[in-house]
Amino acid sequence: MRVAVLGAKGKVGQTMVAAVQAADDLTLSAEVDAGDALTELTSSGTEVVIDFTHPSVVMDNLKFLIDNGIHAVVGTTGFTDERLAQVREWLAAKPDVAVLIAPNFAIGAVLSMQFAKQAARFFESVEVIELHHPHKADAPSGTAARTARLIAEARKGLPPSPDATSTGIEGARGADVDGVRVHSVRLAGLIAHQEILFGTEGETLTIRHDSLDRTSFVPGVLLGVRKVAERPGLTVGIEPLLDF
Amino acid sequence: MRVAVLGAKGKVGQTMVAAVQAADDLTLSAEVDAGDALTELTSSGTEVVIDFTHPSVVMDNLKFLIDNGIHAVVGTTGFTDERLAQVREWLAAKPDVAVLIAPNFAIGAVLSMQFAKQAARFFESVEVIELHHPHKADAPSGTAARTARLIAEARKGLPPSPDATSTGIEGARGADVDGVRVHSVRLAGLIAHQEILFGTEGETLTIRHDSLDRTSFVPGVLLGVRKVAERPGLTVGIEPLLDF
Amino acid sequence: MRVAVLGAKGKVGQTMVAAVQAADDLTLSAEVDAGDALTELTSSGTEVVIDFTHPSVVMDNLKFLIDNGIHAVVGTTGFTDERLAQVREWLAAKPDVAVLIAPNFAIGAVLSMQFAKQAARFFESVEVIELHHPHKADAPSGTAARTARLIAEARKGLPPSPDATSTGIEGARGADVDGVRVHSVRLAGLIAHQEILFGTEGETLTIRHDSLDRTSFVPGVLLGVRKVAERPGLTVGIEPLLDF
Amino acid sequence: MRVAVLGAKGKVGQTMVAAVQAADDLTLSAEVDAGDALTELTSSGTEVVIDFTHPSVVMDNLKFLIDNGIHAVVGTTGFTDERLAQVREWLAAKPDVAVLIAPNFAIGAVLSMQFAKQAARFFESVEVIELHHPHKADAPSGTAARTARLIAEARKGLPPSPDATSTGIEGARGADVDGVRVHSVRLAGLIAHQEILFGTEGETLTIRHDSLDRTSFVPGVLLGVRKVAERPGLTVGIEPLLDF
Numbered sequence: 001m002r003v004a005v006l007g008a009k010g011k012v013g014q015t016m017v018a019a020v021q022a023a024d025d026l027t028l029s030a031e032v033d034a035g036d037a038l039t040e041l042t043s044s045g046t047e048v049v050i051d052f053t054h055p056s057v058v059m060d061n062l063k064f065l066i067d068n069g070i071h072a073v074v075g076t077t078g079f080t081d082e083r084l085a086q087v088r089e090w091l092a093a094k095p096d097v098a099v100l101i102a103p104n105f106a107i108g109a110v111l112s113m114q115f116a117k118q119a120a121r122f123f124e125s126v127e128v129i130e131l132h133h134p135h136k137a138d139a140p141s142g143t144a145a146r147t148a149r150l151i152a153e154a155r156k157g158l159p160p161s162p163d164a165t166s167t168g169i170e171g172a173r174g175a176d177v178d179g180v181r182v183h184s185v186r187l188a189g190l191i192a193h194q195e196i197l198f199g200t201e202g203e204t205l206t207i208r209h210d211s212l213d214r215t216s217f218v219p220g221v222l223l224g225v226r227k228v229a230e231r232p233g234l235t236v237g238i239e240p241l242l243d244f
Numbered sequence: 245m246r247v248a249v250l251g252a253k254g255k256v257g258q259t260m261v262a263a264v265q266a267a268d269d270l271t272l273s274a275e276v277d278a279g280d281a282l283t284e285l286t287s288s289g290t291e292v293v294i295d296f297t298h299p300s301v302v303m304d305n306l307k308f309l310i311d312n313g314i315h316a317v318v319g320t321t322g323f324t325d326e327r328l329a330q331v332r333e334w335l336a337a338k339p340d341v342a343v344l345i346a347p348n349f350a351i352g353a354v355l356s357m358q359f360a361k362q363a364a365r366f367f368e369s370v371e372v373i374e375l376h377h378p379h380k381a382d383a384p385s386g387t388a389a390r391t392a393r394l395i396a397e398a399r400k401g402l403p404p405s406p407d408a409t410s411t412g413i414e415g416a417r418g419a420d421v422d423g424v425r426v427h428s429v430r431l432a433g434l435i436a437h438q439e440i441l442f443g444t445e446g447e448t449l450t451i452r453h454d455s456l457d458r459t460s461f462v463p464g465v466l467l468g469v470r471k472v473a474e475r476p477g478l479t480v481g482i483e484p485l486l487d488f
Numbered sequence: 489m490r491v492a493v494l495g496a497k498g499k500v501g502q503t504m505v506a507a508v509q510a511a512d513d514l515t516l517s518a519e520v521d522a523g524d525a526l527t528e529l530t531s532s533g534t535e536v537v538i539d540f541t542h543p544s545v546v547m548d549n550l551k552f553l554i555d556n557g558i559h560a561v562v563g564t565t566g567f568t569d570e571r572l573a574q575v576r577e578w579l580a581a582k583p584d585v586a587v588l589i590a591p592n593f594a595i596g597a598v599l600s601m602q603f604a605k606q607a608a609r610f611f612e613s614v615e616v617i618e619l620h621h622p623h624k625a626d627a628p629s630g631t632a633a634r635t636a637r638l639i640a641e642a643r644k645g646l647p648p649s650p651d652a653t654s655t656g657i658e659g660a661r662g663a664d665v666d667g668v669r670v671h672s673v674r675l676a677g678l679i680a681h682q683e684i685l686f687g688t689e690g691e692t693l694t695i696r697h698d699s700l701d702r703t704s705f706v707p708g709v710l711l712g713v714r715k716v717a718e719r720p721g722l723t724v725g726i727e728p729l730l731d732f
Numbered sequence: 733m734r735v736a737v738l739g740a741k742g743k744v745g746q747t748m749v750a751a752v753q754a755a756d757d758l759t760l761s762a763e764v765d766a767g768d769a770l771t772e773l774t775s776s777g778t779e780v781v782i783d784f785t786h787p788s789v790v791m792d793n794l795k796f797l798i799d800n801g802i803h804a805v806v807g808t809t810g811f812t813d814e815r816l817a818q819v820r821e822w823l824a825a826k827p828d829v830a831v832l833i834a835p836n837f838a839i840g841a842v843l844s845m846q847f848a849k850q851a852a853r854f855f856e857s858v859e860v861i862e863l864h865h866p867h868k869a870d871a872p873s874g875t876a877a878r879t880a881r882l883i884a885e886a887r888k889g890l891p892p893s894p895d896a897t898s899t900g901i902e903g904a905r906g907a908d909v910d911g912v913r914v915h916s917v918r919l920a921g922l923i924a925h926q927e928i929l930f931g932t933e934g935e936t937l938t939i940r941h942d943s944l945d946r947t948s949f950v951p952g953v954l955l956g957v958r959k960v961a962e963r964p965g966l967t968v969g970i971e972p973l974l975d976f
C-alpha cells in the first residue's frame with residue numbers, strides 16, 4: 001500500500017514518516033509539507049494519505065484528496081459539525097473514497113472507554129481516578145470527564161453507586177460528573193494515567209491506561225491506514241475499526 | 245418473576261435464596277434441596293430455577309425442568325460434551341424452554357476475558373500476572389491459563405510479544421502458555437487476583453480483576469435469571485448475555 | 489512464654505486465643521472473660537496478658553496486672569492522655585513491668601505510615617488515595633487523614649506539592665489535609681485500602697496497603713507479646729518494636 | 733554553596749548543570765570537561781564537585797579534589813574495592829574532606845530497597861515483580877535480584893514464604909533468588925518498574941517504584957551536594973544521607 005504523509009516535517013509528521021518506513025506492508029510514497037505541491041500525491045501513486053497538518057489547511061487538503069480518489073486518515077484538529085458535513089457532501093460525489101477523522105488515535109485510550117461502556121451496567125459502583133503531571137491546568141482531565149459521561153449514559157436507569165458518606169472534609173469524594181465520582185491526582189514524575197474502577201459485592205474490575213509519551217498514536221494511525229479503504233465515506237473516531 | 249432455588253440449603257444455595265429475596269423484581273417461589281419433591285417447583289408456579297446442586301443429580305433436575313417448561317440457570321459443575329448434547333436433545337422437543345449453564349458467573353472475570361480478547365490484536369506485547377493465596381495447588385491458575393490461550397488464539401498471525409532476554413535466572417520470564425507469558429504470585433493475605441497487561445510503544449493498558457469472596461457470582465446469576473427466557477435453547481457461559 | 493487472653497470470648501479475643509495456641513513459642517496459660525476472676529492470671533503463672541476488653545474495665549485490668557508483675561499488650565480503645573498518665577504512674581512503682589498500648593496492631597498500616605514519614609522530604613509531590621467499601625461514613629478515612637498530617641509534619645519547611653490546576657470541577661483535586669491532597673474512593677467490593685504516592689521528576693514511589701479482613705492485627709499483637717518485656721514502662725504504638 | 737560539574741558536556745553532566753542553575757541555594761561555579769584544566773575548580777572557589785565522567789579519569793579527578801580540599805559527589809561507575817581503598821587512604825590525610833560515591837542516585841529506588849529491608853521480617857510472604865521494556869537483556873533485572881537478596885538476608889532465620897504449588901507449568905512461579913520469588917515482565921510501552929509485595933493473613937503491603945526517565949537521579953545528586961560536607965571521609969551509597 002502506497003502511503004504519503006501530509007505535514008511531514010512537523011513533529012508528529014516525522015514520527016509517522018518513520019512509522020510508515022518501518023512497516024513491512026506499507027511503502028512511503030511521498031512526504032509533503034507547507035510549500036510543496038499537493039500534486040506530488042497524485043504523481044506518486046499514493047493510495048492513502050496521513051494528514052497531521054493544521055485546521056487552516058486541512059479542508060483544502062481533503063477536497064483535493066477526495067477529488068483525486070485518495071483515502072485519508074486525519075489527526076488534524078478543529079473539525080466542527082459544519083466541517084464534517086462538508087466532508088460528507090464531498091464524499092457523496094465520490095462513493096469509493098474513504099476518510100477517517102479521529103480526535104484520539106491512542107488505541108489504549110479508545111479501548112479503555114469502550115470497555116468502560118461495556119462494563120458500566122454490570123457493577124453496582126464505578127469511580128474514575130486520573131493521574132497527571134502537575135503542569136496540567138484542568139481537573140478533571142477532558143478524557144476523564146468524557147469517560148465519566150459515557151459511563152453515566154450507559155448506566156441510565158440504574159441506581160447510583162452506593163455511598164454512605166455523611167461526614168468528612170470537602171472535596172474528599174472527588175468531582176461529580178453526571179453522578180460518577182472523578183478524582184484528579186497531580187504528581188511530579190507522572191505523565192498521563194487513568195483508572196476506571198468497577199465494583200460489586202465480592203469483586204472489582206479495574207481498567208488502567210498509562211500513556212507514557214506522544215508516540216502512542218502510531219499504532220492507531222497505522223490501523224487506520226490499513227483499514228480505511230474498507231469503509232468508504234466518512235468515519236469519525238477509530239472505534240468502528242476495532243471490530244470485535 | 246417467580247424464581248426457585250435448587251440446592252437451597254447448600255452454601256451457594258443459601259446465598260442465592262437471600263439474593264432472590266433481596267431483589268425487588270424477583271419472587272422466591274420455592275426452596276428445594278435433597279429429599280424434597282421436584283413437584284414443589286411446578287406447584288409453586290416457578291418460572292426460573294437456579295440450580296447449584298451436584299453433578300450426580302443435575303441431569304435429572306434438568307430433565308424435569310425442561311419437561312415442565314421451566315427455565316434453568318445452572319452453576320453446577322461437571323458438564324461434559326455428552327451431557328451438553330443430551331440437554332440440547334431434550335430442549336429440541338421443547339422449543340420455548342431456555343437453559344443457561346455457566347462455569348463462571350463472576351461478571352468481572354468474564355468481562356476480563358472478553359476485554360482481553362478484544363484488545364489482543366491491537367498491542368505489540370501482552371503478559372498475564374495472576375496472584376493468589378499460598379494454599380493454591382496449581383500455577384498458573386486455570387483462569388490465567390484459559391485467558392492466555394484466548395489471547396493467543398486472538399493474536400493468531402501476529403508476531404510474538406518482543407523479548408530480548410538473553411541471560412538470567414530460570415523461571416524469571418514466567419510460564420509460556422501458547423506464546424503468552426504468565427506469572428504466578430503466591431502471597432499470604434491475597435485471595436484471587438489477575439492482571440492482563442497490554443503494551444505498545446508509548447502506552448499500556450491493564451485489565452485487573454480482584455475477586456475478594458465467593459459472593460461475586462450473585463450478580464451474574466441474577467443477570468442469567470432475568471435474561472434466560474430471551475434465549476430459548478441451550479446457552480453455555482454468560483458471555484452472550486453481556487450484550488454490548 | 490506463658491500468655492493469657494483477657495476478653496477471651498469476644499470476637500477478637502477468640503482469634504487471639506487461636507493465634508497463641510498456633511504459635512510454637514507461646515503457651516496459652518488462661519482464657520479470661522467477664523465474670524471470671526483475674527486471679528486466674530496469677531495462679532496460671534501468666535507472664536504476658538493480651539487485653540482486648542472494654543474501656544470500662546481495662547483500667548482495672550491494668551492495675552491488677554501491673555501490681556502482680558504481669559506484662560500487658562493492650563488493644564482495647566479509649567486511652568485518653570489522663571488514662572495514659574495514670575498507667576505511667578502505676579508503672580513507676582513497678583519498674584520491671586512493661587505495658588504496650590496500641591491503637592492499631594496491623595503491621596502493614598503502621599509500616600505504611602513509617603515509610604511515608606521517611607520518604608516525605610525526598611519527593612516534590614505527595615498525594616494520598618484511600619479506597620473503602622461504600623458503607624463507610626467518613627471521608628477521608630481516619631487513617632488517611634492521620635497519614636496526611638504525618639507527611640505534612642515531615643515536610644515542614646519544604647514548598648508545597650506543585651499544582652497548576654486553574655480550571656475544573658469542584659472536588660476533583662480531593663480534600664486538603666494540612667496541604668496534602670487526599671482522595672476517597674467508595675466502591676462496592678472493596679474493603680480497606682490506601683495508596684501513598686510520592687513523585688519527583690522522572691520517578692514515582694507508591695506505598696500501598698490492602699487490609700482484607702480483621703485478622704490482620706494478629707502478627708502485630710504476637711510481635712508485641714514477644715517483645716513487650718524488653719521495654720519496661722509504657723510503650724504507645726507498635727512502631728518502637730519495629731526496630732530497624 | 734559553590735558547585736562545579738565535572739563532565740559538564742556529557743548528557744548527565746548537562747542535566748546536572750541545569751539542575752544546579754535552577755536551585756536557589758546553589759551557585760554554579762564551573763563547568764569542566766575533557767581538555768579543561770582542573771585548576772578551574774580551585775580558581776573558581778568551588779566547594780563541591782559533581783563528577784559524572786569516566787572510570788579512566790575519575791581517580792585522577794578525586795586525587796586533585798581531595799588534595800585541594802574540595803568535596804565530591806560521584807556518579808561515575810567502576811569503583812572496585814581497590815579503588816575505594818585508595819580513596820579512603822587519600823582522605824585519611826585530609827580529614828575535613830568528604831567524598832560520596834553512589835552507584836544509584838534515584839531516591840525512589842534506594843528508598844524502595846530500604847523499606848523492603850525494614851518490612852522483610854514482619855510478613856509471612858514476600859515476592860518481587862519487576863517490569864521493563866522488551867529490549868532488556870537480563871531477567872531478572874539487577875535491581876530486582878539485589879532487592880531479593882537484601883530481603884533474603886533480612887529474613888534469615890524465618891521460615892520461607894508459604895507455597896503449596898504442586899502442579900503447573902514450568903516457570904510460572906518465577907525465578908528463585910535466595911528463596912525469594914522474582915517475576916520479570918517485558919512489555920512494549922514500559923520503562924523500568926518494580927513492585928515488592930509483602931503479605932500476611934488479612935493484609936498486604938506493596939512498595940512500587942516507577943522510573944520513567946533518566947532525570948530521576950537529579951534529586952539524589954542535589955541531596956548529596958547539600959549533605960556531603962556533613963560526612964567527612966568516604967560515604968558509599970546515598971542511604972546514610974536519608975537520615976530517618
